[in-house]
Amino acid sequence: MIDTDIAVIGAGPTGLFTVFEAGLLGMRCHLIDSLSKPGGQCSEIYPNKPIYDIPAYPEIKAGELVDKLLEQIKPFSPGYSLGETAEGLSKEDDKFIITTDKKTKISAKVIAIAGGLGNFEPRKPKLENLEKYEDNGVQYGVLDPEKFRNKSVIISGGGDSALDWTIVLSEIAKKVTLIHRRNQFRGAVDSVNKIQKLKDKGILEILTPAVISKLHGDKKLENVEIKVEDKSLNLATDYLIPLYGLVPKMDVFKSWGLEIDKNAIKVNNSLDYQTNKNGIYAIGDINSYPGKLKLILSGFHEAAIMCHSAFQIVNPGKKNVLKYTTVSGISGFDGSKKEPKKTEINSFK
């Protein structure tokens, strides 16, 4: 049995930053994630895409942000159960016991669910023989854009992911064709303008309203049949990337008796992001409250608030005073120390 203060479900940006905030307050964390590496959506879906709205980073690639978070939490030596899904929940005295699908047991006074979209899986097109071509030409995300250098790629979808990857791959691939079932794209206006420019320059082909009707190929994908209005086209391609979003799976958390609101866990946001069960918090993309913004920075903020509330459960009766890291420094559980610096503070005269 692994014993810790806070069991964190999800090692996405929110879960990782929870380890840091908890560590500042002297609490240990154990991270559980179904994926084999930390980083959540940032690592799994868009590691090479630049993010522009992380405070103090005018631009940072999602994978780089994860690396920085891992570096930041290193002093607090979290435990990891990667490639394991949190499934069972029971209670012994004042501790929760989480059991994973690999039968690992984690005991903690507090649970922080930072599970993003839950166990998500890509929304797939309904096509005959689709499975035959999965990982043989059909893929649902882009991990390494270099894989597509000088290749022919068909991207299908009308949201941000489809538009963003079309823009990125247009610079790398031999040929990119973007298809969408509607004439209007749902993505950001700026991205729509960019793809229009790429089309005008002849770098990109756009087919709308169009749907994929059949896949062909002996051992791997070779041709895609596409219905454009009432015409049928046969396009030779190396890759088809359908980007129709992700299907969230909340089954586990529903079975724990947590209140679910439209595929997210309802929390008390006026206080501390606690769910309807005492000691179980939900932070980051997985929670729902009025005005919620599904952004990385929201997850960071919620992690800080949640940890200060959890301190009272982990250390009943102990007083917790908010300290600036500039004043307290950082004392890692690994023995490392970052001392506060006594330098002059500029003050207003």
Ligand SMILES: Cc1cc2nc3c(=O)[nH]c(=O)nc-3n(C[C@H](O)[C@H](O)[C@H](O)COP(=O)(O)OP(=O)(O)OC[C@H]3O[C@@H](n4cnc5c(N)ncnc54)[C@H](O)[C@@H]3O)c2cc1C
């Ligand atoms: C293409 C794209 C571009 C984006 N761009 C931006 C941007 O520019 N700026 C921005 O702020 N946000 C952006 N986002 C959103 C951002 O990625 C999310 O807000 C962020 O990832 C949420 O972090 P999280 O840690 O809450 O959840 P996630 O990153 O989703 O991580 C949750 C983790 O929990 C795990 N998990 C779930 N259930 C279980 C379980 N039962 N057991 C074990 N593990 C479990 C999952 O495997 C996952 O790894 C973008 C998203 C996408 C898809």
